[in-house]
Amino acid sequence: MQAFRAEVEQRFRELRDRIVAGLEQLEGSGATFRRTGWERPGGGGGEMSELRGELFEKAGCNFSAVHGDSFPPAPPGALPEARGADVRSPKFEDLAGKPFSAAGVSLVLHPKNPFVPVVHMNVRYLEAGEISWFGGGMDLTPFRPFPEDTTHFHGVLQQTCGPDRYARFSQWAREYFFLPHRGSERGVGGIFFDYLRGEEEWRFVQQVGDAFLPAYVPIVERRRGTPWTEADRSAQLRWRGRYVEFNLIYDRGTLFGLKSGGNVDAIFMSLPPLVSW
Template sequence: MIDGMDEHKARASAWFRSLRDQILAAFEDLEDAVAGTSPTDPAPGRFEVTETEREGGGGGGLMSVMRGGRVFEKVGVNVSTVHGRLAERAQRAMAARGVPGMEADPRFWASGISLVAHMQNPHVPAVHMNTRMFWTPHAWWFGGGSDLNPCLEYPEDTEHFHATLRTACEAHSPDAYPRFKAWADEYFFVPHRGRARGVGGIFYDDLNTGDWEADFAFTQEIGRAFLPAFVPLVERRDATPWTEADRDAQLIHRGLYAEYNLVYDRGTKFGLETGHDANAVLMSLPPLAKWV
């Protein structure tokens, strides 16, 4: 039995909320930095914030979505803290991952932040980030990561993104980056297309070294690395002229992103199976996409 976790849960939940606040402010600053050149240009985008609830009670969160901005076509940054009892199907899934005691006591608690950004300019890459903590009466762990999803890849952008994540990982463990990069390459592969969703990043799950403080510190490091990994790419590419062919490539790539999230993504499946707000769970889907 895992005892004495209430303080740890509260700290993790509060930190995910604080990271969300930092990201919202940074993204609205990016919107403000792009000056309109005519009266018909859109106003700087702002986040609309909606409270979410888990079906049947058991917590909820905040869904923050910006649509139709100057920089972001659609971006969502969600935080949630939910709890309850896992349904039988979710219990089996957890037991298959090695979580003990699910049949005897299927209670759970989970908190985290999840972000997906789809950009106006096809030269600016889409991006995903999440970090989370999960608890059951017999186990706890952290998970998360970031991955970059350009439709028009610039190798120097890919290198910057990975180098920032590498530095964050190496501050805690010399072997974390290669392990978690390989995990991301495997996790974000789209089998039915025979290709990766993007250019990768890092992904980890089931992180429990036995030292909660160390694992929480690592997860915070990964969360803090997101803005310096991504914002410089937006600033570098947002003014790049683009063509209708570029836009077409962007929409087709978004179709690949939608396929992955609906068919394979573990977080999407868990959120829907545990009764979390469906709009919040499906926030990751792009506003427009196309298939050939």
């Protein structure tokens, strides 16, 4: 298991590097990602990559690989309904307190133009005791949705997942990226998956990571030149409030990171630089 974990961590680093290079090219202003390493006192660490540019008001793409002696308790709602034979949720009560390791790549992009959508992507690998699994997801949060953008984004994900998994994982995303107190989803969906067991799922997780740039870049190119007004900007900042609400209240990655002693700055990388309610 240790050799496989090392392979996963290396591939995640390479994925992060490819995405960062692609986003710097897309930014086009000469702004680059500033990388900051960090260490977790209990074991492991990671590297934050953050860009502040003209296209992206704030873009973050983080890599982490941490380990510890005590797996944190599962957050509320961490036990989903069955999503097919390939999804096997562990019994978290049996894992709490056992040695663990976790590695992943997580990104959130907050464009300045209100018509360019926010996007999130995450792929992760966890071990706890003798059990290991993969999880991840990708979703689009436009302030002003355009049907052709939504169709393109979901089309790339459907091609990546295949019809069966896309149907299940897109439904999971609709349920996961939902704000009960608002009674609405935070965006136009995407995919979400968790508890995929075994090395045979590793290829699928890599395909999800590789699908990010093809799913998002054409949308940015289509919308980046759209004129906008101060009224659009004010409405965008209010809409960002829902993104903040989800990430601070419901997001599993945020909750796991805080409970496992992760780097606070890296955990809150997903938050926008400006927001209003």
